[in-house]
Amino acid sequence: MIEALTEQPLDEFMQQKVFAPLELNDTYFVVPKAREQDLTSFYNVVDGQLQLIETSAMSEFMSRPTSFSGGGGWDMLGNGGLVTSAGDFAKLLQLILADGSLGDVKILGPSLTAKLKTGASDGLMRSEMLPGCTYSYYYYLPEQQRLGVFLTHTLPFAHLNAIYRFNDLAVQQ
């Protein structure tokens, strides 16, 4: 949708409108070669042992996809194609808690930002609680001005029950 409206590749649009203004210098659709070592290797757990799935060097995040709008490539990226650091993720959540502005940088107005604060009956906005869907957990509690980020690089990550305990910690504070 973003590409259709702006006639820009999604990564360029996001860089201009969100990543650069917020100085999210660890957030990428495509990781620069100079930061290859910073991109974590990716693992699975088989019979209680870590098994390497992907090194950073072989990762699809190191090269720009060949398919763009209409080919399905960027659609997939919008759904799940970002890498980031915990610090950058926390900054994005802080933006939402701060009604769309951080310091002198305004990304969204308060009324639109409010749309990112609604939808959870208990006020706890959080990552989907589907073990295996995601290994990057987050929550933000607007009333308490509290946020949490937990990032790892293992699939699946249900074996430690961490997502449930992580979310429990949010509401226990």
Next chain:
Amino acid sequence: MDNSKGLDQFNRDIAEAVDQGLLPGAHHLVRESGTIVNQQIVGYGHVKGKIKLHEHSLFRLACASKLFVSVGLLTLVELAL
């Protein structure tokens, strides 16, 4: 309610999982009113070679990418208003 004990226990369990080889590593960050109240960076970005995770290690977001893109999409709505 102070749950610093809960956070400490969670951090210890994650560190233990790394020691047991069940998890390569993790970065856990909690902020309240803009201040960091908990941060744990434990384990390895690359287990082979024991290259440690650091503050700017990059993780795949998977489903959570949608939150970032949602903010981008809303900037277009803002322009249209």
